[in-house]
Amino acid sequence: MDNGASSYLRFLNGDKNGFVDIVKDYKDGLTLFINTIIRDIHISEEAANEVFLKLYLKKPKYKSQYSFKTWLYAIGRNTAINYLKKFKRTDYSNIEDCCYISDEKDIEMDYIKGEQNFLIHQALKALKAEYAQILYLIYFEELSNSEAAEIVGKSPKQISDLIYCAKKSLKAELERRGKDGQI
Amino acid sequence: MDKYEKCAASLMELGDKILEKKKHRNMLIRRISFSCASAFAAVIVVFFAWKSAPPKIEIPSDTIISETTTIPESTNTDITSTQTTSLVSTTRKITTQTETTQKVATTSGAIITTIATEISKAPTTKINQSNTTHTQATEPVTSHTQSESITLVVTTVTTTSGGYGGTDGVSIVYMGKKYRITGRNFTDVELNELPNSQMPVPPFVSQGQSLQLKLYELSGVSTDYAVAALIDNDPMYTLCLGNYTPGTMQSLFSDTALNNYWSINRIFEGRNEFSNIDTDTQVKVFDILLSLPDMENSKGVSLGNTLMKIELKSDVLGECKIELTEKGFLSTNIGGYNSSYLIGCDEIDMIIESIKNEIM
Numbered sequence: 189m190d191n192g193a194s195s196y197l198r199f200l201n202g203d204k205n206g207f208v209d210i211v212k213d214y215k216d217g218l219t220l221f222i223n224t225i226i227r228d229i230h231i232s233e234e235a236a237n238e239v240f241l242k243l244y245l246k247k248p249k250y251k252s253q254y255s256f257k258t259w260l261y262a263i264g265r266n267t268a269i270n271y272l273k274k275f276k277r278t279d280y281s282n283i284e285d286c287c288y289i290s291d292e293k294d295i296e297m298d299y300i301k302g303e304q305n306f307l308i309h310q311a312l313k314a315l316k317a318e319y320a321q322i323l324y325l326i327y328f329e330e331l332s333n334s335e336a337a338e339i340v341g342k343s344p345k346q347i348s349d350l351i352y353c354a355k356k357s358l359k360a361e362l363e364r365r366g367k368d369g370q371i
Numbered sequence: 372m373d374k375y376e377k378c379a380a381s382l383m384e385l386g387d388k389i390l391e392k393k394k395h396r397n398m399l400i401r402r403i404s405f406s407c408a409s410a411f412a413a414v415i416v417v418f419f420a421w422k423s424a425p426p427k428i429e430i431p432s433d434t435i436i437s438e439t440t441t442i443p444e445s446t447n448t449d450i451t452s453t454q455t456t457s458l459v460s461t462t463r464k465i466t467t468q469t470e471t472t473q474k475v476a477t478t479s480g481a482i483i484t485t486i487a488t489e490i491s492k493a494p495t496t497k498i499n500q501s502n503t504t505h506t507q508a509t510e511p512v513t514s515h516t517q518s519e520s521i522t523l524v525v526t527t528v529t530t531t532s533g534g535y536g537g538t539d540g541v542s543i544v545y546m547g548k549k550y551r552i553t554g555r556n557f558t559d560v561e562l563n564e565l566p567n568s569q570m571p572v573p574p575f576v577s578q579g580q581s582l583q584l585k586l587y588e589l590s591g592v593s594t595d596y597a598v599a600a601l602i603d604n605d606p607m608y609t610l611c612l613g614n615y616t617p618g619t620m621q622s623l624f625s626d627t628a629l630n631n632y633w634s635i636n637r638i639f640e641g642r643n644e645f646s647n648i649d650t651d652t653q654v655k656v657f658d659i660l661l662s663l664p665d666m667e668n669s670k671g672v673s674l675g676n677t678l679m680k681i682e683l684k685s686d687v688l689g690e691c692k693i694e695l696t697e698k699g700f701l702s703t704n705i706g707g708y709n710s711s712y713l714i715g716c717d718e719i720d721m722i723i724e725s726i727k728n729e730i731m
Contacts (some may be wrong), residue, residue, distance in 0.1 A: 211376075
């Protein structure tokens with residue numbers, strides 16, 4: 189049982205510190221993962237908060253078939269898709285979005301260690317959402333193919349193909365950006 | 372406290388608020404649903420109680436039952452003067468409870484019982500409305516006649532015309548029995564005692580016309596079938612028919628006093644008609660009918676052609692007929708109710724032969 193699972197078990201048994209530990213361990217990673225789907229760090233953060241709120245209110249049962257992270261990210265993906273559906277019907281003000289650029293960078297800086305990783309993560313934003321999701325899960329969250337397949341709801345074979353295409357697309361994007369990552 | 376702890380704390384606070392709201396809402400829903408269910412159950416109970424309750428009965432004003440025992444004056448003044456006369460007057464109050472309602476309606480009425488007993492010399496006594504007595508013999512006999520005067524109320528009026536006497540369709544209720552007042556009046560009738568002189572004051576429905584009624588049992592006739600009534604001091608008796616349903620054939624003959632009140636008017640056998648049948652023959656024909664085995668009423672059967680028809684007539688009870696059919700049935704409308712009894716073809720032939728032998 190990983191750390192997240194034991195924290196969640198503690199929370200289910202009435203220890204609220206377990207919930208705090210889950211938030212500490214998974215908030216940034218979940219937010220960045222959701223951001224690969226929603227492409228808006230502010231809404232992604234809100235969606236991540238909603239995921240944690242779901243855990244707090246509904247206390248869903250955790251199946252130990254996959255790791256706690258896989259389970260949590262699967263919930264995050266479903267929440268992100270719901271958000272996308274919800275915000276498709278809503279217009280945004282682009283000026284407001286600019287205000288959160290710094291927030292996004294802060295989270296990235298906190299969570300993603302290393303200059304190269306940071307450049308790669310920046311490049312992911314230019315890729316298709318599907319590619320960005322899978323590459324984020326495999327390379328930044330270090331999940332196995334089967335776990336990533338569970339989160340995105342695809343078969344391992346589809347995941348392999350997707351990774352291949354995503355890598356190809358990332359390579360092209362990095363070449364386009366140059367050494368310093370600037371376009 | 373770092374930003375994650377703050378975030379977790381704010382999330383928990385928000386979650387607690389939501390949980391509190393949910394709890395409050397659940398409690399509210401539970402209370403409302405409980406109240407609604409209670410109210411609905413109460414409405415259902417009240418509705419069924421209302422549906423199952425009998426119609427409201429209004430109690431009429433005090434009812435007076437006057438029970439009088441009167442012995443008419445003797446024509447023999449010598450004897451009258453030597454007899455002792457006692458007069459007892461009793462006044463009491465009766466409380467009656469309606470049986471059909473849960474609400475107890477109480478009525479009180481004064482019953483004045485006056486019993487006058489006098490020994491007179493009279494072997495037979497006949498009484499009409501004016502309480503006149505025909506006294507002929509000289510033997511000392513105790514005569515006893517009772518009458519009960521009750522204020523009755525017309526409860527069902529099926530026709531719009533006419534009043535009570537002489538009009539069909541007006542019903543009265545007497546002590547839980549329904550009587551339909553027919554248009555048939557008569558004066559000379561043999562009466563027994565009252566159906567029940569100890570009856571309490573009945574809970575009448577005060578709807579329609581109030582009647583002052585005295586009911587008499589016709590001698591030998593079931594009170595389920597008919598009673599004689601004196602209405603509002605009418606000089607004539609009025610026939611009141613009950614909602615009579617015959618049981619077996621012999622009980623029908625017995626209830627309707629076949630060999631007492633009825634006389635044979637005519638007999639038809641094929642195309643032959645026999646009228647003016649003498650009294651002895653009539654008695655023999657009645658004896659034949661009354662000696663038949665007791666049979667249950669046969670309903671919904673084909674009777675076949677009529678072989679013999681006996682027309683009966685009564686000054687008091689009206690007219691009726693008895694038919695003997697080819698399929699072995701005895702069919703009659705006596706008692707105002709069509710009924711038929713399976714006697715058997717051979718027996719029917721024998722009865723017809725016997726009757727023919729008597730009347731020829």
